[in-house]
Amino acid sequence: MNVGTAHSEVNPNTRVMNSRGMWLSYTLSIGLLHHILLSIPFVSVPVVWTLTNMIHNLCMYLLLHTVKGTPFQTPDQGKARLLTHWEQMDYGVQFTASQRVSYLLTSFYTKYDRVHFVVNTVSLLTVLIPKLPQLHGVRIFGINKY
Amino acid sequence: MTESSGSKLLNGEACQRTLRGKNAGKNGFVKNHCVFEHPRKYRRPTERSQNAAPNSSLYKKPFSESFEETPLLVAVLTYMGYGILTIFGYFRDFLRHWNIEKCHIAHEREQQKDFVPLYQDFENFYTRNLYMRIRDNWNRPICSVPGAKVDLVERVTHNYNWTFEHTGKVVKDVINMGSYNYLGFAENAGACASAAIETTHAYGVGVASTRCEIGNLDIHEELEQLVARFLGVESSMAFGMGFATNSMNIPALTGKGCLILSDELNHASLVLGARLSGSTIRVFKHNNMQSLEKLLRDAIAHGQPRTHRPWKKILIVVEGIYSMEGSIVRLPEVIALKKRYKAYLYLDEAHSIGALGPNGRGVVDYFGLDPKDVDIMMGTFTKSFGAAGGYIGGRKELIDYLRCHSHSALYATSMSPPVAQQIISSMKIIMGEDGSTLGKDRLRQLSENTTYFRRKLREMGFIIYGNDDSPVVPLMLYMPAKIGAFGREMLKRNIGTVVVGFPATPIIESRARFCVSAAHTREMLDTALRAIGEVGDLLQLKYSRRERPLSTPGWTSDESLLQD
Numbered sequence: 001m002n003v004g005t006a007h008s009e010v011n012p013n014t015r016v017m018n019s020r021g022m023w024l025s026y027t028l029s030i031g032l033l034h035h036i037l038l039s040i041p042f043v044s045v046p047v048v049w050t051l052t053n054m055i056h057n058l059c060m061y062l063l064l065h066t067v068k069g070t071p072f073q074t075p076d077q078g079k080a081r082l083l084t085h086w087e088q089m090d091y092g093v094q095f096t097a098s099q100r101v102s103y104l105l106t107s108f109y110t111k112y113d114r115v116h117f118v119v120n121t122v123s124l125l126t127v128l129i130p131k132l133p134q135l136h137g138v139r140i141f142g143i144n145k146y
Numbered sequence: 147m148t149e150s151s152g153s154k155l156l157n158g159e160a161c162q163r164t165l166r167g168k169n170a171g172k173n174g175f176v177k178n179h180c181v182f183e184h185p186r187k188y189r190r191p192t193e194r195s196q197n198a199a200p201n202s203s204l205y206k207k208p209f210s211e212s213f214e215e216t217p218l219l220v221a222v223l224t225y226m227g228y229g230i231l232t233i234f235g236y237f238r239d240f241l242r243h244w245n246i247e248k249c250h251i252a253h254e255r256e257q258q259k260d261f262v263p264l265y266q267d268f269e270n271f272y273t274r275n276l277y278m279r280i281r282d283n284w285n286r287p288i289c290s291v292p293g294a295k296v297d298l299v300e301r302v303t304h305n306y307n308w309t310f311e312h313t314g315k316v317v318k319d320v321i322n323m324g325s326y327n328y329l330g331f332a333e334n335a336g337a338c339a340s341a342a343i344e345t346t347h348a349y350g351v352g353v354a355s356t357r358c359e360i361g362n363l364d365i366h367e368e369l370e371q372l373v374a375r376f377l378g379v380e381s382s383m384a385f386g387m388g389f390a391t392n393s394m395n396i397p398a399l400t401g402k403g404c405l406i407l408s409d410e411l412n413h414a415s416l417v418l419g420a421r422l423s424g425s426t427i428r429v430f431k432h433n434n435m436q437s438l439e440k441l442l443r444d445a446i447a448h449g450q451p452r453t454h455r456p457w458k459k460i461l462i463v464v465e466g467i468y469s470m471e472g473s474i475v476r477l478p479e480v481i482a483l484k485k486r487y488k489a490y491l492y493l494d495e496a497h498s499i500g501a502l503g504p505n506g507r508g509v510v511d512y513f514g515l516d517p518k519d520v521d522i523m524m525g526t527f528t529k530s531f532g533a534a535g536g537y538i539g540g541r542k543e544l545i546d547y548l549r550c551h552s553h554s555a556l557y558a559t560s561m562s563p564p565v566a567q568q569i570i571s572s573m574k575i576i577m578g579e580d581g582s583t584l585g586k587d588r589l590r591q592l593s594e595n596t597t598y599f600r601r602k603l604r605e606m607g608f609i610i611y612g613n614d615d616s617p618v619v620p621l622m623l624y625m626p627a628k629i630g631a632f633g634r635e636m637l638k639r640n641i642g643t644v645v646v647g648f649p650a651t652p653i654i655e656s657r658a659r660f661c662v663s664a665a666h667t668r669e670m671l672d673t674a675l676r677a678i679g680e681v682g683d684l685l686q687l688k689y690s691r692r693e694r695p696l697s698t699p700g701w702t703s704d705e706s707l708l709q710d
Contacts, residue, residue, distance in 0.1 A: 007411045007470075012649040019653050021221025028222060029229075071271035072649050075414070081266055 010076040013088050030056055050116050053103065057127040065130045066144060084144075087136055204478035206514050211433075211473050211613040216654055217689055220624050224654045227625045235275030250308040272649070280630030281307040283637075283645055289316060291334045292325040294665035296642060320637070321670050323660045324644035328501040328617050329588045330665030331532030331572045337580065338532065338571040342564040349563035357549070361560040369566045373537050376507065376573055378517035381546070382539035384569075385554045386561045388496060388526030389415040391536030394554040396463075396492070397423040398547075399522070403458040405445050407438060407489070409475075411468050416494060420463065426451070432471070435479045438462070442487045460489035466498030466509035466525075470651060470659065472612020472620050474498070477509055481519045490521040500530025501617050506576045506589045512615070530576075533568040535561050592617060592664040595671060599662050602675050607688035611657070620657040621678075621687075623647075628685050629656050635684065639677040 009015060016022070034052045037043070043051070064086040074080065080088050103124045107117065129135065241247040251274050254263065282303065290297040298317040301310040331338060345365065355361030366384060373382040385391045396419030400406060404425040408416060410432040420427050428445070430437040442460070449456050462484060464475045477493075484491045495508045503511030508525065510517050517523065523539040538548060549555055576585040596617045603610050609622040623629055629647045636643045636658075647656035662671075682688050 007652070009410075010417070012652065016653050019221070020216050021218050021654070022225065024218060025222045025225040067268070069266055069268050071268060072273065073269050075418075078266075078269075081269070 283633030296322040326529040327663045341571045345567035379539040381542040388536035393419040400425045408463040466495035472616045472618040474613040492522045495525035499525040531572045588664040617662040619660040
């Protein structure tokens with residue numbers, strides 16, 4: 001199995017998020033998640049929005065900031081093994097826009113209830129902070145170092 | 147519509163040619179179309195179509211390439227496919243971890259659990275969860291000469307591709323659409339084979355030394371003079387391995403303080419050679435002359451990064467035919483740029499030598515240019531000559547320098563004599579020096595086969611990438627499951643194809659790659675096309691949203707090629 005033989009990009013992971021249709025698929029999958037949560041009968045609408053926001057941020061955190069390296073061996077002698085996907089990418093700003101939209105929508109639907117607000121803000125911050133350029137390669141308390 | 151932008155090279159704003167469709171013009175579709183196509187008045191699916199508009203004066207014949215864009219629905223479904231496969235991959239890993247499922251892949255021994263792990267098992271994720279499932283499409287053992295038809299060893303697997311067993315039977319006469327056999331010289335009978343046999347009797351098979359020591363045979367000298375004559379250059383040098391030609395010679399040509407401008411889709415051997423040389427590498431968008439010019443201007447204006455000293459040399463590295471896209475380099479424009487900005491040009495004609503051009507002399511011949519304009523002409527003997535190895539051609543001083551300084555000349559064993567003889571015989575046939583018209587016939591057959599095959603596939607509604615004259619035909623599959631399905635269905639219909647997916651290609655652009663050969667007869671191509679049509683209907687591969695001619699009553703092979 002050859003990595004990157006059809007192009008000179010040694011780590012194809014950096015280009016995945018720029019591919020055509022990725023943004024649309026992302027939006028559709030969030031919509032799908034939201035609908036599934038909405039169809040649970042005993043949960044009220046504000047809780048559903050909060051849940052969507054939290055689950056979305058959790059998945060985003062796991063996929064982009066926890067999992068390290070690449071799922072295939074790259075010909076660059078493992079330069080990206082200790083880097084999370086976000087650090088491998090070229091600092092795309094697209095995803096922070098979606099965080100903001102999601103956060104605003106959730107705040108609106110929960111009618112600014114205090115408990116919900118706190119929960120949503122914390123969840124948003126856990127995803128926004130690792131994306132800051134100052135935190136590139138930083139591992140707090142040595143979590144997720146290797 | 148396209149001719150209005152017949153402006154100078156510098157006017158990059160005039161033509162909005164971009165790649166990968168992201169900024170494809172303000173009204174949603176690429177403004178420039180192929181020189182032959184009339185302007186469209188209704189909305190068409192976006193196409194990244196490359197044409198000769200800004201410098202049509204440099205091209206003696208129309209240059210029509212197209213890379214039809216991925217339909218959005220297909221892209222979304224492809225991501226869903228990869229997502230589902232990833233989820234199942236994690237699920238299976240979980241089962242393997244808890245020993246519910248048997249783990250076939252190598253894992254560390256109990257005694258080594260406290261040691262630092264040798265491998266990251268995430269790096270193996272793709273291999274064990276995606277690649278293994280469709281692994282039977284690759285590494286198929288063949289047991290005959292890979293001509294137009296080939297025999298495959300039949301193999302079965304009882305544990306979903308983790309291990310294979312040979313049944314002992316042979317699948318005979320599989321139509322070979324995967325070998326790089328452009329002129330049909332992969333044969334075990336005929337003039338080339340007899341000459342190679344005689345040479346084996348005279349010289350043996352091994353050389354047991356390097357070119358610089360005692361491995362420089364007279365047959366190597368004869369080969370090099372012939373190659374120089376074939377290409378139209380002063381001198382040339384031949385090496386035993388094509389990959390090593392690139393990776394061992396680029397470090398000898400450039401070093402620190404030099405700049406290499408390399409195309410986005412260059413082959414791994416060129417990338418490796420560039421990295422080994424230690425030069426600064428800048429990548430320009432595939433076949434995009436505005437991008438290349440911008441890089442050249444920036445490089446010359448700003449000089450080296452921190453010190454701003456001028457670069458020692460600037461080397462532009464391009465290929466003749468890009469084998470995964472089927473596109474041909476815009477050589478006239480590259481040469482014009484090179485002359486204007488005084489850079490050097492390294493042209494890798496691995497797939498185009500012997501396959502393009504009225505006399506088979508490659509992409510320089512195809513465009514009708516002067517071979518002396520290309521500073522370093524590199525190519526391989528693997529594809530059109532039915533042999534192995536590579537060559538570099540250029541001025542005498544350059545080749546003399548390479549003879550002393552190339553790693554390959556100093557450390558690698560020289561080419562085997564029967565292989566050299568095969569190249570000599572096949573090259574003489576192509577040049578017509580053996581006294582027959584076999585070379586001309588094969589060149590013409592290849593060009594007819596290419597045109598026919600591409601036209602038919604387009605008419606059937608598949609998305610085909612690349613230039614209309616390139617014998618490499620990538621057919622887009624997109625979804626990961628279709629990669630495996632296509633390969634297997636074609637094998638059931640006795641046609642051998644090569645399929646390729648992520649991570650060798652960008653994530654949504656998995657493809658099947660056909661290599662048309664002069665050895666294919668019209669009947670073979672028709673059989674193959676019929677099978678591809680069936681599989682295309684079965685797997686719903688006919689994504690193209692272009693207009694198709696309405697009257698395609700099956701396809702009769704006796705229609706004239708000239709009516710198009």
